[in-house]
Amino acid sequence: MNAKADTFFENQYGITPRDIERLLEIGLTRGGEFAELYLEFRENDNLFLEESIIKNATKSVTQGIGLRVISGEKTGFACSDDLTFARMAEAAKAASFIASHGQSSRPAAASPPLPNPRDLYPIDEPILNAEMAAKLQLIQEADGVARACDPRIKEVRVSLANESKIILVANSEGTYVVDVQPLSRLNVNCIARDNGNQQVGTHGGGGRVAMDFFREHPPEYYARQAARQAILQLEATEAPAGQMEVVMASGWPGVLLHEAIGHGLEADFNRKGFSAYSGRMGERVAADVCTVVDDGTIPYRRGSLNVDDEGTPTHRTVLIENGVLCGYMFDRLSARLMGAHSTGNGRREDFASVPIPRMTNTFLLAGSADPEEILRSVKRGLYVVSLSGGQVDITNGKFVFSTSEAYLIENGKVTKPVRGATLVGNGPDVLTKVTMVGHDLNLDEGIGTCGKDGQSVPVGVGTPTIKISEMTVGGTQS
Amino acid sequence: MISKEFAMDVVKAALHKGASDADVIIRDGDEFSVTVRMGEVETIKNVAAKKLGLRVFSGRRSAITSTANLVWTSVEALISETLALAKITSEDPVSGLPGAEEFSAGVEDVGIFHADVQALTLEARIDMARRVEKAALSVDPRILNSEGGEFSNSVGTLVLANSRGFAGEYRGTSASIVAVPIASENGSMQRDYWFSVKRSAAALESPELVGRKAAERALRRLGARSVKTQAVPVVFDSSMAASLIGTLCDAVCGSAIFRKSSFLVDKLGETIASRGVSIVDDGRLPGGLGSRPFDGEGLPSRVTPVIENGVLVNYLLDTYSAKKLSLQSTGNAARGVSTPPSVGPSNFYLKAGPYRPEEIIRSVSRGLYLTEMIGFGVNTVNGDFSQGAVGLWIENGELAFPVEEITIAGNLLDMFKNIEMIGNDLEFRSAIAAPTLKIAEMVISGQ
Numbered sequence: 001m002n003a004k005a006d007t008f009f010e011n012q013y014g015i016t017p018r019d020i021e022r023l024l025e026i027g028l029t030r031g032g033e034f035a036e037l038y039l040e041f042r043e044n045d046n047l048f049l050e051e052s053i054i055k056n057a058t059k060s061v062t063q064g065i066g067l068r069v070i071s072g073e074k075t076g077f078a079c080s081d082d083l084t085f086a087r088m089a090e091a092a093k094a095a096s097f098i099a100s101h102g103q104s105s106r107p108a109a110a111s112p113p114l115p116n117p118r119d120l121y122p123i124d125e126p127i128l129n130a131e132m133a134a135k136l137q138l139i140q141e142a143d144g145v146a147r148a149c150d151p152r153i154k155e156v157r158v159s160l161a162n163e164s165k166i167i168l169v170a171n172s173e174g175t176y177v178v179d180v181q182p183l184s185r186l187n188v189n190c191i192a193r194d195n196g197n198q199q200v201g202t203h204g205g206g207g208r209v210a211m212d213f214f215r216e217h218p219p220e221y222y223a224r225q226a227a228r229q230a231i232l233q234l235e236a237t238e239a240p241a242g243q244m245e246v247v248m249a250s251g252w253p254g255v256l257l258h259e260a261i262g263h264g265l266e267a268d269f270n271r272k273g274f275s276a277y278s279g280r281m282g283e284r285v286a287a288d289v290c291t292v293v294d295d296g297t298i299p300y301r302r303g304s305l306n307v308d309d310e311g312t313p314t315h316r317t318v319l320i321e322n323g324v325l326c327g328y329m330f331d332r333l334s335a336r337l338m339g340a341h342s343t344g345n346g347r348r349e350d351f352a353s354v355p356i357p358r359m360t361n362t363f364l365l366a367g368s369a370d371p372e373e374i375l376r377s378v379k380r381g382l383y384v385v386s387l388s389g390g391q392v393d394i395t396n397g398k399f400v401f402s403t404s405e406a407y408l409i410e411n412g413k414v415t416k417p418v419r420g421a422t423l424v425g426n427g428p429d430v431l432t433k434v435t436m437v438g439h440d441l442n443l444d445e446g447i448g449t450c451g452k453d454g455q456s457v458p459v460g461v462g463t464p465t466i467k468i469s470e471m472t473v474g475g476t477q478s
Numbered sequence: 479m480i481s482k483e484f485a486m487d488v489v490k491a492a493l494h495k496g497a498s499d500a501d502v503i504i505r506d507g508d509e510f511s512v513t514v515r516m517g518e519v520e521t522i523k524n525v526a527a528k529k530l531g532l533r534v535f536s537g538r539r540s541a542i543t544s545t546a547n548l549v550w551t552s553v554e555a556l557i558s559e560t561l562a563l564a565k566i567t568s569e570d571p572v573s574g575l576p577g578a579e580e581f582s583a584g585v586e587d588v589g590i591f592h593a594d595v596q597a598l599t600l601e602a603r604i605d606m607a608r609r610v611e612k613a614a615l616s617v618d619p620r621i622l623n624s625e626g627g628e629f630s631n632s633v634g635t636l637v638l639a640n641s642r643g644f645a646g647e648y649r650g651t652s653a654s655i656v657a658v659p660i661a662s663e664n665g666s667m668q669r670d671y672w673f674s675v676k677r678s679a680a681a682l683e684s685p686e687l688v689g690r691k692a693a694e695r696a697l698r699r700l701g702a703r704s705v706k707t708q709a710v711p712v713v714f715d716s717s718m719a720a721s722l723i724g725t726l727c728d729a730v731c732g733s734a735i736f737r738k739s740s741f742l743v744d745k746l747g748e749t750i751a752s753r754g755v756s757i758v759d760d761g762r763l764p765g766g767l768g769s770r771p772f773d774g775e776g777l778p779s780r781v782t783p784v785i786e787n788g789v790l791v792n793y794l795l796d797t798y799s800a801k802k803l804s805l806q807s808t809g810n811a812a813r814g815v816s817t818p819p820s821v822g823p824s825n826f827y828l829k830a831g832p833y834r835p836e837e838i839i840r841s842v843s844r845g846l847y848l849t850e851m852i853g854f855g856v857n858t859v860n861g862d863f864s865q866g867a868v869g870l871w872i873e874n875g876e877l878a879f880p881v882e883e884i885t886i887a888g889n890l891l892d893m894f895k896n897i898e899m900i901g902n903d904l905e906f907r908s909a910i911a912a913p914t915l916k917i918a919e920m921v922i923s924g925q
Binding site for chain 1: 515518519520521522523524525526527528529540541542543544545546547559560563564566567568569570573623625660666667668669699702704707737738739815816817818852853854855857859860862864865866868882883884885886887888889921922923924925
């Protein structure tokens with residue numbers, strides 16, 4: 001965070017602290033209790049390689065303001081991508097109409113932003129602004145390595161997506177913060193082909209990082225992983241069908257926690273009473289070896305933020321402690337209506353979206369079991385190393401996720417690879433079936449994107465190796 | 479400021495600055511939504527946004543930039559930046575705009591703009607949201623909670639101009655209502671929804687009808703359970719059939735074909751589905767949710783048969799994928815403002831068959847009536863299909879009890895070849911549509 005960012009919107013668009021105060025005032029003219037504005041300036045670039053040539057290069061600039069007025073449980077929202085005062089004032093007025101009675105109230109004075117108490121992404125220069133030649137080298141290196149891995153690798157696609165976002169959040173209660181948020185992700189996708197059999201492998205990584213990240217995590221690594229996965233799938237057999245023991249490897253399979261537990265503990269669903277976890281605070285919802293946290297404060301992580309999109313510093317929130325449900329993830333609105341404090345989980349996709357409770361980095365804490373021993377304890381089951389995605393119905397708790405790398409476990413040994421299987425389960429039930437938790441907690445490599453109410457935000461997940469005594473595996477082999 | 483003339487000026491300026499070709503797309507839209515929950519207004523949202531996307535070619539190299547800042551000096555700076563960006567990309571021998579002869583002169587009216595959408599008062603919009611939720615809440619005492627009722631509408635303008643002489647503009651509107659009720663019984667809850675979305679407000683189904691249907695869908699899920707792992711016939715309701723047809727759509731897109739990342743590579747002219755299956759992409763369907771007078775490259779919309787009586791007769795193509803495959807574009811370029819054109823459907827649908835949906839259900843002695851799929855278990859590269867499923871169990875031709883926490887699995891090629899019955903209930907609820915259909919056998923995984 002630097003002084004330049006603090007005055008960015010003033011220097012670039014002439015928006016002064018006094019203008020901000022006036023916009024909040026306009027928001028409250030019809031009696032709203034809370035007014036907030038969110039200014040966003042975002043630059044994205046995207047490089048895409050295919051057939052070993054740089055096929056596309058794109059850059060985009062996004063700017064806008066979102067204004068929100070809250071009156072009781074009601075929210076009025078309007079936005080504008082035109083940052084002239086007249087247009088912003090129009091949006092503030094449109095948002096104010098949600099409140100229809102009462103006296104206008106005055107917002108707290110907008111004092112210039114205080115320096116952030118911490119910087120979770122202290123980088124000199126976002127990759128977005130790095131030398132183009134260096135960026136091109138990353139994706140070309142990945143292409144070369146993937147193709148050299150195996151002659152059966154026939155197609156390689158590599159993308160590098162970078163973002164740099166400056167946000168300013170101010171509200172009628174005196175919050176006034178600025179944050180500069182970098183984000184990068186490198187992705188390698190390989191197609192392997194052999195005698196008409198064709199399979200895909202994908203791997204990637206990144207975070208709120210600078211170029212040095214890809215020196216420590218070179219493109220070669222992601223390329224090898226993607227190629228390995230594609231080749232492995234060529235030899236994979238069809239997935240089994242039915243109930244069996246499942247071992248989740250450490251890292252990205254933490255998507256399980258995100259889907260099975262995380263969404264159900266977002267406060268909005270619980271306030272309105274339609275989460276499968278509604279009203280279950282203090283109850284046992286997992287085996288006592290399970291402690292689950294949402295932590296937005298881990299440096300450089302994709303899911304981390306200095307402040308959420310409502311200006312609240314992010315927290316480490318314990319959701320489940322030793323199997324007992326103990327915390328929800330709050331945004332300001334849910335916190336206010338439920339008599340709690342925001343946990344720094346109020347997030348939004350962009351200026352044109354309303355903030356809602358969202359996860360940051362969600363994971364299961366390490367236990368004491370040796371991962372090898374966990375595998376050895378399984379007679380017949382599935383070992384899940386990587387997933388292609390997951391989804392949950394938060395009302396009945398049913399979730400699914402799809403494997404992109406999985407193996408059969410037979411008599412304690414990892415044997416044949418199996419092709420894309422779907423696992424289904426019930427959130428409030430699945431963690432009660434966790435019988436072993438490894439000591440090898442890992443977070444994912446920085447690839448997660450979560451969707452809710454049509455809004456996508458970057459997130460992190462993680463888990464140590466765990467054993468689940470029974471899950472339904474949806475393959476074709478009975 | 480948002481006009482064909484402005485877009486043409488940008489194209490001209492790009493050529494002037496040294497681009498060999500250029501195209502400009504401008505999207506300008508207003509969206510409104512109101513949510514009512516438990517009878518009270520919860521959120522009112524107004525979103526207005528415009529964006530300009532510029533693609534320039536420098537010989538066989540190209541780059542794309544986008545911005546919301548349409549001040550002329552900024553646009554000029556953007557042109558220079560885009561040209562510089564194009565220099566870092568590689569020569570791509572097949573890149574380029576469509577030929578001048580491929581564009582048509584006039585812009586056809588496809589019935590996608592209806593002024594009644596904007597004419598609705600705020601009160602009328604709130605009232606629709608209130609009514610759709612109220613209708614859902616009043617169906618049954620077991621509907622005790624609700625995620626709300628929503629009315630939303632949008633109006634948008636799209637302008638496209640390029641250096642091959644094309645300049646076109648069209649406007650579109652849409653209006654929708656949705657209800658998301660929650661049914662509870664014996665301490666367990668089920669949520670479901672129903673909606674209506676049309677190009678005009680007058681064409682919307684009544685909020686009462688939509689709310690009632692949403693409630694019935696939630697209620698019929700109460701008491702759902704898993705079933706044993708087994709292979710049985712699966713009847714896809716029309717929404718799920720549309721979802722299945724959507725996966726086929728992904729696999730016939732030229733981009734997946736030239737990348738050889740589709741299970742339908744090299745299958746043109748082959749039988750890939752049962753005889754009753756005919757699928758069409760129709761960009762001119764009057765009032766269709768996927769209709770538009772021209773595609774993302776300015777080529778006129780048309781009707782493209784994709785599958786005829788089970789035989790794959792056409793892929794969907796944009797200019798790039800068509801050149802890659804030595805074919806002609808089918809007018810299926812999809813275009814975001816900040817991304818290169820890609821291939822996408824317009825109105826993509828499975829033609830209706832002879833059977834009433836009840837007849838199809840009645841033909842099954844034991845099987846699944848599928849009403850929802852969740853997850854990401856569709857692989858269009860190899861055709862593997864494995865999804866979480868929700869539905870109703872069929873016993874002796876009757877819907878017997880709700881099921882959940884199961885998966886259905888198969889391979890897309892086998893599934894399309896095993897479509898045994900197709901319903902007569904084709905209805906365009908989205909740009910991709912299909913009637914009820916029955917697949918002879920799939921593996922259900924459960925207890």
